[in-house]
Each structure stands twice: as structure tokens, then as C-alpha cells.
Amino acid sequence: MTQTLNYQAGDKWADIPLEQAPFGLKAIISLKNGGNMSYHLKDQLPDRMNLINSLGISSQRFYYLNQKHSQRVVTIGQNSCPENYSSIEADGLFTQNPKAVLAVTIADCLPIFLYHKSKPAFAVVHSGYKGTGIAARALELLCQELDAKPSEISVTIGPGIGSCCYNVGPERAEEFQKKYGPQVVKKQKTSYYLDLRKANLSLLSKQGVETFKVIENCTACTPDLHSYREQGPENFKLMAAVIGFF
Ligand SMILES: [Zn+2]
Numbered sequence: 001m002t003q004t005l006n007y008q009a010g011d012k013w014a015d016i017p018l019e020q021a022p023f024g025l026k027a028i029i030s031l032k033n034g035g036n037m038s039y040h041l042k043d044q045l046p047d048r049m050n051l052i053n054s055l056g057i058s059s060q061r062f063y064y065l066n067q068k069h070s071q072r073v074v075t076i077g078q079n080s081c082p083e084n085y086s087s088i089e090a091d092g093l094f095t096q097n098p099k100a101v102l103a104v105t106i107a108d109c110l111p112i113f114l115y116h117k118s119k120p121a122f123a124v125v126h127s128g129y130k131g132t133g134i135a136a137r138a139l140e141l142l143c144q145e146l147d148a149k150p151s152e153i154s155v156t157i158g159p160g161i162g163s164c165c166y167n168v169g170p171e172r173a174e175e176f177q178k179k180y181g182p183q184v185v186k187k188q189k190t191s192y193y194l195d196l197r198k199a200n201l202s203l204l205s206k207q208g209v210e211t212f213k214v215i216e217n218c219t220a221c222t223p224d225l226h227s228y229r230e231q232g233p234e235n236f237k238l239m240a241a242v243i244g245f246f
Helices: 046-054 134-146 170-180 196-206
Strands: 013-015 026-030 073-076 092-095 101-106 110-116 122-127 153-157 185-188 191-194 211-215 239-244
Touching: 046 239, 073 134, 092 101, 092 134, 101 110, 101 122, 110 134, 110 196, 110 239, 122 134, 122 239, 134 153, 134 196, 153 196, 170 185, 170 191, 170 196, 196 211
Parallel strands: 073 092, 153 211
Antiparallel strands: 013 026, 026 239, 092 122, 101 239, 110 122, 110 153, 185 191
């Protein structure tokens, strides 16, 4: 099932509608109007604090990592605090703690949300070209920790760069095609376009996930979203993708 983001001009964040989410589990993504959600603690924080305040949550519930395009997913325990995680180098968070609100930052890479359909257990990962596969690590962790089958897990893929704009070289295209199938590369004349969403759908459905939602917005060609490719390596800003009970 596919959908696009629904928001009004001037909004700082948009809801990400989740499929079969239990107990009012909720996800959002900050928009360009929300500013820069830079992930390092030492960086300026006002935009992030404004987002946290506007979501009505305490910063003591807001967990994020030092992202490295890795495939590492960390578990947030029941009695933990965000300071213990903000410098950990990893790209996915998982928790069964209903007080924890989990965030990754993105600007073309996909935020992928995974959660159990009937238990308060959820995860979010930051998955770009380099990190593709991390959603499978998160799925394994959910299944292991909850003693669940992949069919009990629901997956929502949030906004990221689309195959409309993700132009890659032939080596990268070939590598992805080998791993995830011919549908993940679109060839136009001599150019190759990668579809990160399809790569993740292929990966997760092979593992047994049956319930998916895909948010179609492309970060590079949706003006209200930040994009590394569109804004450039010097000027790009980050959005936050957030999941939890809030
Ligand atoms: Zn696009």
C-alpha cells in the first residue's frame, strides 16, 4: 500500500500513517519548515528542541544515535536515558519501553519503521545505499526479542530519495540488482536509477514480512523535504523521523 504525506503549508512536521499500529503508536517526519535536526549533541539544538516541544514529549524520552550508515541496531532498555545512546555509533533503535520515543535523522536515506502488530514493541532504522540491510537486522531483533514471526511485524517505509532522482553509476546499479533483483534498477538511456524502497521490500518480504506501507514522497523532488542530493554536501540539512507513543 502506498501513500503520500499529508500536511499544510507552514507545518513543521507531518504524520506518517502507520499500517495496523497497536495502542496508538505514532510516527512523524519533520519538514523543511521544522529546520535542521542535526544529530550531534554538540551541534546547535534549537530546531530539535522545538520539534520535541511541539510533539509534547520530554527530551528525556527522545532517543537518537550517532549515525554512521552502519547495519547496527541497538536496544533501548526499560531504565535507560538518552544521554547513554547519543554517542553510540549505530543506525537503528529498537525498544519495548513505551516511554521511549525513537528518532533517526535523514536527508535522502530512508527511515524504516518496524513494529509488532499487537505488542508495544517498535524500531526505526536509517537506511541508505550503504546501510541497506539494516531493516533486516531490525526485523531479526524484533522477532528474536518478542519470540515473533515476521508475519506479525508491520513495516512502513518513510520518505527518502526516489528512483526518479537517485542516479547511480553502473557498478552500484549492478551490485544492487544482483542482491535485490532486476526491479530495483531503472535504466534510462545510459543512466541508472536505484529504487531503495523496492530493495527493502524485496529483502523484508523474502524474510516473511507481509504488511507494508510505503510513503512515496521523494526527498529530492518534494520541496518541503530536506535532501542531501538536492541541497548539496555543504548545505544539506537533516529531518527527524520519529516513532513512539506520544
Ligand atoms: Zn525525485
